[in-house]
Amino acid sequence: MSSYDHEPIIEMRNIAKHFGPVIALSGVSFDVRLGECHCLLGDNGAGKSTFIKTMSGVHTPSSGEILFKGKPMKFDSPRDAMEAGIATVYQDLAMIPLMSVTRNFWMGREPLRRVGPLRFVDFAKANEVTMEEMRKMGINLREPDQAVGTLSGGERQTVAIARAVYFGAEVLILDEPTSALGVRQTANVLSTIDRVRKRGVGVVFITHNVRHALAVGDRFTVINRGKTLGTALRGQISPEELQDMMAGGQEMVELEESLGGTV
Amino acid sequence: MADERIEQVSKFRRALIRPELGAIAGVILVFAFFLMIAGDSGMFGPQGIMNWSVVSAQFMIIAVGACLLMIAGEFDLSVGSMIGFAGILIAIFSVQLHWPVWTAILVAFAICVSIGAVNGFLVIKTGLPSFIVSLAFLYILRGLTIWLSIVTTHKTIIGGVKEAAKGDWLAPVFGGKILHGAFVWLASHGMLKTYSAGSRAGQPVVEGIPMLIVWALVLIVIGHVVLTRTRFGNWIYAAGGDAQAARYVGVPVNRVKILMFMTTAFCACVFATCQVMEFGSAAADRGLLKEFEAIICVVIGGALLTGGYGTVVGAALGALIFGVVQQGLFFSGAESSLFRVFLGTILILAVILNTYIRRLITGER
Incomplete structure (x- = not known):
């Protein structure tokens, strides 16, 4: 695939983040290339939000490295990250x-x-x-x-995405853009993501919905309890496997059985 | 694809639906009402017009500040106390301390605007609602005003500003009148009545446009242009609409809010200075309840109490309604206490109407 020909535009290595005694992230690695959609999956409380806030300059990591275009980089504020070309679209604060x-x-x-x-x-x-x-x-x-x-919820997300792209975002972080949307609107947002990716922007798509991720993602990274559980390429992983990784494996299997396999 | 469920809206209807629609309707209603019941009372003669224009202009001056601040998402309940405070400062500086009046005015402005900045700074830094912080200042400033005036003069009214202001260059900017010549000309051509007796016999009944009105118009125009045409205006809307979302795209929300508190203080100070220069005195109880009257004007004008929505023109029309009703009831000989009943009723009706108009515009459900 053409998007793997070049180096990652942003690479996060072993990111840890502590809030006092609370360990929110303990070693998350993640990278994005231009023109790909890299999905970050995780259940609520897994550390997705903390992680993307580290990437977008809201938090400084307690340890770990951020490489931007191959060079170590430290963002002190969202403004810094934005100037560098990393835009974040927040689910409820977009517009x-x-x-x-x-x-x-x-x-x-x-x-x-x-x-x-x-x-x-x-x-x-x-x-x-x-x-x-x-x-x-x-x-x-x-x-x-x-x-x-x-505008509808999906259209609002689209305005926010269009804005970020117009102002030269090279990396676009989308924080749960589909979680509050209906079926039709979700489809619209997913097609927007596809469009943006084709224009050469690196998209980080945060979601806990496996189907939404599989619809547009090129790569999938699962995060659980503040750690990355691994990254898979499109076609290498089944929805069931992703779901299991997100929920922490065994418990989910039992739960699913008790619910008759509907989750 | 255009959604077929979105009703096509005609140009006419679109032009009609605007934040100030409620206030425009209110102005028409109020004028029609008083033309009917007080049309022959002199309310619409030259002196009458000047009377309610001046009162409306007073409301407009503080409404512009309150409007911009409310759109930026904050309140200032200390406006009334600030008016009293600024007036007493000017009087003490010029009459008690014998400073030139222009120095007194400029120093009073500097102090008031700084207090406005402190007000805003406290709101931003503590994260407390501005309602509470400015309520504290309502008491602090009123208390200081009375104390300062008693300590320096043993009175709560300080006179003698007019004498002190004679020959001053800055005082007429607040207390003077313009276009005197035009009104004399009108009178000499029989288009304006003149006094027929007394010390001012032969002079026109209206001597000119008070600077108070000029200030009101200038503040409205500047406020309107800044709000609708400039980058800063967009930031005012953004700060009040959703401060966090605005911060995420780099809008300096704190700076905008603090500047708006300073603007409100500036407007209160303009009001106070005009009043002191006109009366020639300052009193510690001036400006009572003005903070609420300013907020009422703004709300009648279609602004949203929670911020992010409203117009300066709307607030100015709200102030006009306020002024015309207050003076109109006086002209029509109605019991003056009824003014408050009328005002309360208008306030409720305006808010209901404006809520409806806003839903049409914004698609809120």
Whole structure:
């Protein structure tokens, strides 16, 4: 596969993170290449959120190495990571519902135009780019100044993804983008992920839903109790195996039996 | 694909649905009402218009600050106390300490804006609701105002500012009137009545536009342009809409909020200075309840109490409604205590209407 021809853009080695006496992560290794979708799977409390917050600059790791484009890197803030080209789309904090799509899209990076000594937001350009980028993602907005609150959950995720990609994200971290969505909207978000990957962006897709992961993932890493349990390539692992790894094996098998194999 | 379930909205309807719609409807209703019941009372004569314009402009000045702050997601309940405090400071500096009035005004502004910054800093650093922090300042500033005034003069009213302000260059910026010549011209051409007796016989009944009104208009225009046209305005909306989401994309939320607290304090100080210059005195009880009146104007104007939504134009219209109703009841000879009943009713109706309009715009369910 072509995406394995080059080196990882970001490589996390043996990341550990302690919060006082609590060991949230104890040795997680993970890497992303441009143009691939690497799924990070894990049950609730496995350490997925802590791990991606380390990757996006919210937390500094207690130990371990972060290599970005082959060089050791330390992010002190989300802003640092963002400048470097690592964008994170949070499940519930992606968008501000009361604000328009355009205002959300450009939030923090509004395009300016000079009028004498004053600088105003260039809304003509902002609206045009927003409409165009949304069209590329398969969403036809009625108007760029419609409130984000009028969009569906999947569309909001898509706006956030489109925004990250437009502003030059090379690595896109998606924190459970599908967990609150219906079937149709999930499909839309998954196809957005596919589209973004084809544009050469490295996608980190965090989920606890094996089917969603298998639908778009190129590689799968399972994390449990703060440790990586291993990474598998697409086609090398079955949904059942992934599910078992996530839930910690034996207990899950017993549980599944008692539920008649429906989980 | 466009969703076939999304109703196509006509241009007309879209133009109609805006945050200030409730306030626009309110303004029309209020004017129609008073034209009906007080049309011949002089309310819509030159003096009458000047009367409710000045009162509305007072509300507008503090409403602009309160509006921007509320959109940024915070409240300031210390506005009223700040008005009293700023006034007493100016009077003490200029009358008791014999400073030039312009120095007194500038120092008072500096102190008030700094207190606004402290207010905002405490809210940001402690994470407490601004309701509580500014409530504390409501008491602290009012107490300081009365204490300062008693300690320095043994009175709660300090007069003599007008005499001190004679010849000062900055005082007329707050207490003066503009376009005096235009009104004299209107009077000389019979388009404006003149006083027929007394010491001001021959002068027009309206001498000019008070600077208070000019300040109100300037603040509204600046507030509106900043909010809707600039990057900073987008950040104000973002800070109030969802502070965490805004931080994640690099909006300096803390800076925005603290600046908005400073703006509110600045507006309170403008209000206070205009009042002191007009009356020639400062009183320790000035500005009572103004914080709530400012918030009412903003809410009538369509802003959301939880932040992230609203317009300066709406708040200004809310202030106009407030001013016209207050003075209109006076002109129509209604019992003045009824004003509060009327106000409470308008407030409830406005909030219900605005909630409905907001749902239409934002698709909230």
